[in-house]
Amino acid sequence: MRALLIAALGAAAAAAIGCGGGDTSEDPGRVTLHRLNNAEYNNTVRDLLGTKLQPANDFPADDRGYGFDNVADVLRLSPLAVELYESAAEALIADTLQVTTSQTTQMFELTGSTTSGNQRDGGWYFFSNGSAMVTAQTPIAATYKITVRAYGSQAGPDPARLQIDVPNRPPIVIDVTATSSSPGIYERMVALPAGNAQITVGFINDFYDMVAMADRNLWVDYVHVTGPLDGPQVDSERRKRLLLCDALDDAGCQQNILSSFAKRAWRRPPTDEEVAQLVSLVGVARAQGDTAEAGIRLALQQVLVSPHFIFRVEVDPDPDSLTPRPLTGWELATRLSYFLWSSMPDDALFAAAESGALAKDPSELERQAQRMLDNPKSIALTDNFAGQWLFTRALGDQDPDYQLFPEYDDDLEAAMRAETRRYFRAFLEEDVPMDQFLVGDFTFVNDRLAEFYGLPPVSSPTDLVRVSLANSPRRGFLTQGSFLRVTSNPKRTSPVKRGKWILDNLLCTPPRPPPPGVEGFPEETMATGTVRDRLEAHRTNPICASCHRVMDPLGFGLDNFDAIGRYRTSDAGFPVDATGELGDGEVFDGAIEMTQQLSANPGVYRCMVEKLYTYTGRSPFRIEASEHIDALTERFIDKGFHLRGLLVDLVTHPFFVSRRGEP
């Protein structure tokens, strides 16, 4: 099988890039000065400062190119972004150096099920009396503020009534007079005990008059718990990690604090001049009559606004030279950690950079990579690489039609998202070979997803449990709810979107865009056939057929799964026809046969390598790259499709460990 695949690979490579052969180039290329993207920024400040703030959530959306949001050439930087870096730096340093027990706002979307409501518009819709509960972390016994956003569908003599129950005190009853056009925000101060406080929010005066068609309901969007608002002041560990010494007026102490912080934030040791300039900000604050600490805060802010923090800087000794140079240990540590963690290096990786081991010893590089893949932070590779490759990041961007799919709610969507994350991690962490990715006869479900998939219950309401798909019509990634949902429209499946995704992301052979003036088909109020029937024009019109005869059948193979991924044998009352053929003329009937045939196609494995290569290299495609990809693919197949092996091959590859200048 592997030998056959490798033999067929040349043809697949030629098909993907339009030319084949050639010697493997030793040119490592170069990566443009890389602005931290929003995911990288948030992860970096989390690891640098231990903060829970995620300032980049409000930065401008990142540009995407070549399928990913980490391509350095495409990541632009706007004046708005710099302005937000400045205010984020101020907020981050203030958050880290605060003296009081950190006051946080914990936000809860209501979860847990009762028989009296359902989830809608991201909130809880109570149509009869009932309640839902959240658990707030309360580090100390103190006053906390509970904020609830709610409105009532008002009916009958009284407004809708909301009851809040907290430990050790009488219930709080609130008249929710707000209506849907302007939901109300209701705040109450309460004393809560230390530890975990259970807060129950409920609807207590349901009203329904069938004759008058009057129905009183309550909608609750969120519960926020802010605090502690009082209580003793204590130094936080995070503050101590930044202010390494107490004698803040002492120049040596100031240098110690600022050089240590700059070294971690800039991912390399600062020069003496750089440290001296940072220390000079203490003088600025002093001249204004402020304390040394105020000055140190300014210097810490500057570190976070500096280009050395915002960009991943790699400086070539000779920027005009085309001769490849090995990366320094610091540069390599930075590449490695942003690839595997989408974040800065940790202390162990910095130590390997500083000792020189990382740059000198390829086995140390591999050892560090393996160690980092075992760290929970490697979830970043699942979220940022797989989330974009597999499109599962888009889950939740568009809701399916509520009336057609009433069972699709936030819980189900969360379970679908978790399933694909967990499934990808099985290949990353448990070394399941990637030739199982499309045909795997296992997946991960909780009770909700098991029921939705028609699998036996797993006695796990929230956590996912590994299950066999042996007696199920599902196999592998393409039959997972997340994929089936994000490649559908709100009301129906889109075999075209599904087929196009397979061509774009599994075979790396994107179809040409449709000619001008050729568009979709009208939605019908009365069904006249399956979606497949209505796509017939794609096959009869020769202009459409040139691409759609390849694209549509791949989607038809998945037509037993509806727009939310539910198994079906009929579409709008007409029987589903899930037969089709791949480009090479091999016929299939249904998802299981189609995914088996795809899985035997070497182009799929070359495409996986190509996607990962793009994500790793963060650069637009060069001709040399296709040669690298061919060689990496051959090894990937030959060694048994192990994702971790491929990752190690990537991080020890010349294009990863070296770079050159440009003429």
Added chain:
Amino acid sequence: MNRRKFLGGASAMIALPFLSSLHPRTARGADPGVPRRFVGFYLPCGIVMSNFTPAMEGPAWTSPILAPLDTYRSKLLVLTGIDNKPGRSEGGGDHAAGTGSFLTAKHVRKTAGADILNGISLDQVLAKPLSEGLPLPSLELGTDGGAAVGDCDTGYSCAYARSIAWSGPTSPLPKQTNPAAVFDRLFAGYDPDASAAEIQKRKVYRSSVLDGALGDATSLRGKLGRTDQAKLDEYLNAVRELELRVNKPVKVCRPGVRPSGTLPFHERSRAMIDLIAIAFECDLTRVVTFMLGNAGAGTVHSQIGISEGHHELSHHMGSAANQQKLTQINIWEMGELAYLLGKLQAIQDSNGMTALDNSIVFCSSEIEDGDAHRHTNLPVILAGGGGGTIATGTHRRYAGGPPMADLFIAIAGGLGVNLATFGDDGTKPLAGIRV
């Protein structure tokens, strides 16, 4: 000053009159003239032209889609028959190409990569003269950051699909989409109760931090190759620009209540429009662009009971049912525009006129009809008097497809900015716009 403290105290200001008279209306002592303003109001996915285009020219126009604007009909100019031919795509991607070209009237380069190329947009041409001396040259707002995966539109960069404001051919200005973050940006630095000394100290601190960062960047620049230098120049220019702004006089203004950061789509739209009005009321800027969705937006307008995505519906294929739903969406969109006009009408300017009378609001879409993807006969609404320069109160139909760029020249002229040419095909002010 303590930014967090100030924000934390914002809720205490609820009791104050929203449009407080505490701030000076004639703060711009250097500019005694009319405070002229521009708003670019972008609607995605086209308009149902059969329900938009009034049957007759002249002041007695009727249109089902324009019904929400009826209150303001004397302040409107409904324009049909204008083309933006530079917005045409190359082999698909009309939403992104048309959006990139929406205010630039330039044909954008088809690329998904680094080598984007467009022109300067009308709002940015106006920003410098209109907002001179104000804290912000312009404000870019929208409802959606951008889809998380995949192509933005058939080989076109996301920059074209998400940004209508371009400060230069390679410089899209990204927009903010979280009302809470916009509020913080506008007001976090402005403590209405800060003393002059506190304000001055804050300026010194911010300048010192930015100076240090600028020094880092300047010394780094000399060590880089040319591609990296170009990338770092984006940073250097932005820091320099910010530093100039830090040293501008601080405006004192009571901003009202900080909006929520977690609003559903239709409430987010309202919150953004409120912020446009606040920015004008406080005279923080005089130029705003607002995108009610990105190019080819797939927004599900559940607030009016429509469960299909907007883009999907816009390919209506002549179906009456689809067009009916699209018309509902268009009417809702016009309601948002009407809400903005009402807000502007409520602001009294220093010259005794309303902000609506002193502004020009330009509203259109990236294509004509969603099914056809045409860039001709675009739906256009101008609102506001431009300080008494715009001949409002009628529907004008143009023959021969005059270029949108000519309309932009006329708009700029109405706002006191004379342009000889604009975009790819603008050569003269469009007739019938000016008084």
